[in-house]
Amino acid sequence: MEPDRITNLPDNVIEGILLHLPMRDAVRTSILSSKWRYKWATVPYLVFNKVFCPFYQNPTDITSKIVSIIDRVLVLHFGVIHKFELSHREFEAVSDIDRWILHLSRRSIENIVLEIWQSEAYKYLAVGIEPHKLPEPHVELKYISIYINLNNHEDSLTFLCLLSTAPNLDELEMTAHPEEQTIGGIDTNFWEDGCWNLPFSKLRVVKITGISGAKPEMDFIKFVLLNSPALERMVVEPVFTSDRWELVTKLLCFKRASNQAEIIYKNP
Incomplete structure (x- = not known):
């Protein structure tokens, strides 16, 4: 039987492939084999944009779907996170952003990009008269x-x-x-x-x-x-x-x- 070339790829090659894939496709690689199942969970760049979730859906449905997926990705991810980006014109600002930022603050995050267009401006982190610092x-x-x-x-x-x-x-x-x-x-x-x-x-x-x-x-x-x-x-x-x-x-x-x-x- 011919060897499974995808399964037997070196770890550094797999990591290189995942780095060049959109987040959606990186997660999908988990079905390739048991070796690939959780490889995506170590990708240091988490980008959730129009490629990750197309524009053609109802804005409310898109927001609900994105929240659910980001929650799942952050729970399952166990590697270092260098960058977190949420950029989607149909995404409606929600209080879940608070939880994500607090979670990321404990993960040695280097780069956070939030681009939100829908609904009234969401005022995360600032409560009361003075700005509140994150826990760390x-x-x-x-x-x-x-x-x-x-x-x-x-x-x-x-x-x-x-x-x-x-x-x-x-x-x-x-x-x-x-x-x-x-x-x-x-x-x-x-x-x-x-x-x-x-x-x-x-x-x-x-x-x-x-x-x-x-x-x-x-x-x-x-x-x-x-x-x-x-x-x-x-x-x-x-x-x-x-x-x-x-x-x-x-x-x-x-x-x-x-x-x-x-x-x-x-x-x-």
């Missing part, structure tokens, strides 16, 4: 990519909470969406408040896109520059604005904790 710092979290409305008070509290639990943050990418209706306007001095003691001691690269030049957005940029002694480069790419030169002037006038910090302005 994300010491392995070195990259954050977030889509946020800085004109919204609760969004900003949530953002603060996430930043405060990433002491080794190396790169921050933020996309603003000021065009959305603000729910509970932000205090005009929110980012200027002296109680936010968040020194970004290892932050080197920041990319900010989609801003319109609103005061909360500019205050946030100023806040980052003042608290990032290791910053090397900040890229700012706003949406179209008639006050381009005024925005550039403000950026160049902001004080910087790092003498090496370079501000790169990109025309929209």
Whole structure:
């Protein structure tokens, strides 16, 4: 009888194959043989996007299905998780995100990407007046990519909470969406408040896109520059604005904790 080539593949080859498969297909490999059954459960990159769950289904059904699958994947996964990404235009924000983030915070996560479009903005992690920290710092979290409305008070509290639990943050990418209706306007001095003691001691690269030049957005940029002694480069790419030169002037006038910090302005 001819040897089963799939079953007898070396472990490093199997791991390489799984890394190049979408999450859905990686899980499906469990039926190939007993050797493959739980190999997918060690994949360090968990990406749940449109490939994982197509758009054509009813949004409510998609949300329920995604929640069920992510729960199962996280329970069965027993390896290191370097990246967790949830990006789906039909996914409706749910409180289950709380559980997932708390779970990931105990798994040496390095990269969390949440892109949620449906329903009202979901305010995870931020409860009450002050942002609540996660149980343990994300010491392995070195990259954050977030889509946020800085004109919204609760969004900003949530953002603060996430930043405060990433002491080794190396790169921050933020996309603003000021065009959305603000729910509970932000205090005009929110980012200027002296109680936010968040020194970004290892932050080197920041990319900010989609801003319109609103005061909360500019205050946030100023806040980052003042608290990032290791910053090397900040890229700012706003949406179209008639006050381009005024925005550039403000950026160049902001004080910087790092003498090496370079501000790169990109025309929209």
